[in-house]
Amino acid sequence: MKAAILTQYGSPRNLQVTEVEQPQVGANEVLVKVHAASINDWDWCIVKGSPFYIRLLCGLLKPKVRIAGVDIAGRVEAVGDAVKTFQPGDTVYGDLSDCGLGGFAEYASIPEASLSRMPAKADFIQAAAIPHAATLALQGLRDVGQLEPTDTLLINGAGGGVGTIGLQIARSLGVGHVVGVDHASKLDMMRSLGYDEVIDYTQCDFTSAGKTYDLILDTKTNCFPLKYLKALKPNGSYVTVGGQTLRLIQTLLLGRAVRMFSTKKLRIVALKPNKGLGDISAMIDNNEITPITEGPYPLEDIAEAVQRFGDGLHQGKLIISMDTGERLQ
Incomplete structure (x- = not known):
C-alpha cells in the first residue's frame, strides 16, 4: 500500500510517499481502507518535531510515529476475531490520536473503540474533516x-x-x-x-x-x-x-x-478522543453541521498540503484523498 512515511523531523518535505506493507489486523482491530484523511495540529507538530514535548512522546531524535494522520474516513475491509461493532463494508470514521495515528496511508488497522459509523449524510471527504x-x-x-x-x-x-x-x-x-x-x-x-x-x-x-x-x-x-x-x-x-x-x-x-x-x-480542554462523536453524527444527519473543507490533495502532494496547514492558509479542514484528489489551486 502507499503511505506517507516520516523519517526525520523538521520539514514537510521529509514526508515521503512510498510503498509499505499493509498492516495486519489484531483481534480487537478493524482494517480500514482509508478514503480520506484531514490534517491537524498533531500532524504539523509531529512533522516539525516541535514543541519539545512532541519528541518526548514520539521519539527524541527521530520519529517513532512513521505514519501521521489523526482523522480518517473509510470502509471496513476486515475485522479481528473479537470485534463486535463492525463488519466488512461498513463506512467508518474516527480520531486516531490515542492509538498511534496512521491515517496518511491507503490502509490502517485501528482499535474498534476508536471508530464510529459515518453519518448517513456525509461523504468520505466531509467525514474526514469531523472527528x-x-x-x-x-x-x-x-x-x-x-x-x-x-x-x-x-x-x-x-x-x-x-x-x-x-x-x-x-x-x-x-x-x-x-x-x-x-x-x-x-x-x-x-x-x-x-x-x-x-x-x-x-x-x-x-x-x-x-x-x-x-x-x-x-x-x-x-x-x-x-x-x-x-x-x-x-x-x-x-x-x-x-x-x-x-x-x-x-x-x-x-x-x-x-x-x-x-x-x-x-x-x-483535555481532549477525550471521539467522545461525543455520536452527537456530532446526529447533528450532521439533522443538517445542523456541514463541514467546511479545502481540497482534497492527493496523497502524493501531502508535503505541500501540510506546509499550507502550517502556514495557516487553509479555510476549514484541509483534506488528503487516497483516491483521486485534486491539487488545491
Missing part, C-alpha cells in the same frame, strides 16, 4: 464551557476546523450571537458561514477592544492568559482547545489562581 475538530469544539463549548443559548460567544481561530464547526455547534445549541476572529483572508468565508461579527486579528486585538463575552473558545492561545479576562463578562469563561505551549502552561497554572480572586474562569 478531531468537532469533538474539540463540542467538548470546549458544551462540556467545559457549558454554553447557554443566551450567551454571547467569541471564537478565536474561527476560520479553521474547530472554529467553523464550533459556530455550527453553537447554533445547534441555540446561541444567537457569535463573533469570529481570524485572518482577513478568511473573513468572507466566515460571514457566509453565519458569523454575526468578524474580526481581523491583524487589525484589532479583541482582548483590548472593550467588548466582553460570556464564553471565549480559543484555538490559538497566543496571548498571556490574564489578557483574556478583560474580554469576559462577570462569570464568563475562557476555554482553550490548543495553541502555543507556553501559553497553555500559563493558562493551566493561572486558572486556579484566577478562581481565587475572580468569578471569571480560565480553562483548558
Whole structure:
C-alpha cells in the first residue's frame, strides 16, 4: 500500500510517499481502507518535531510515529476475531490520536473503540474533516464551557476546523450571537458561514477592544492568559482547545489562581478522543453541521498540503484523498 512515511523531523518535505506493507489486523482491530484523511495540529507538530514535548512522546531524535494522520474516513475491509461493532463494508470514521495515528496511508488497522459509523449524510471527504475538530469544539463549548443559548460567544481561530464547526455547534445549541476572529483572508468565508461579527486579528486585538463575552473558545492561545479576562463578562469563561505551549502552561497554572480572586474562569480542554462523536453524527444527519473543507490533495502532494496547514492558509479542514484528489489551486 502507499503511505506517507516520516523519517526525520523538521520539514514537510521529509514526508515521503512510498510503498509499505499493509498492516495486519489484531483481534480487537478493524482494517480500514482509508478514503480520506484531514490534517491537524498533531500532524504539523509531529512533522516539525516541535514543541519539545512532541519528541518526548514520539521519539527524541527521530520519529517513532512513521505514519501521521489523526482523522480518517473509510470502509471496513476486515475485522479481528473479537470485534463486535463492525463488519466488512461498513463506512467508518474516527480520531486516531490515542492509538498511534496512521491515517496518511491507503490502509490502517485501528482499535474498534476508536471508530464510529459515518453519518448517513456525509461523504468520505466531509467525514474526514469531523472527528478531531468537532469533538474539540463540542467538548470546549458544551462540556467545559457549558454554553447557554443566551450567551454571547467569541471564537478565536474561527476560520479553521474547530472554529467553523464550533459556530455550527453553537447554533445547534441555540446561541444567537457569535463573533469570529481570524485572518482577513478568511473573513468572507466566515460571514457566509453565519458569523454575526468578524474580526481581523491583524487589525484589532479583541482582548483590548472593550467588548466582553460570556464564553471565549480559543484555538490559538497566543496571548498571556490574564489578557483574556478583560474580554469576559462577570462569570464568563475562557476555554482553550490548543495553541502555543507556553501559553497553555500559563493558562493551566493561572486558572486556579484566577478562581481565587475572580468569578471569571480560565480553562483548558483535555481532549477525550471521539467522545461525543455520536452527537456530532446526529447533528450532521439533522443538517445542523456541514463541514467546511479545502481540497482534497492527493496523497502524493501531502508535503505541500501540510506546509499550507502550517502556514495557516487553509479555510476549514484541509483534506488528503487516497483516491483521486485534486491539487488545491
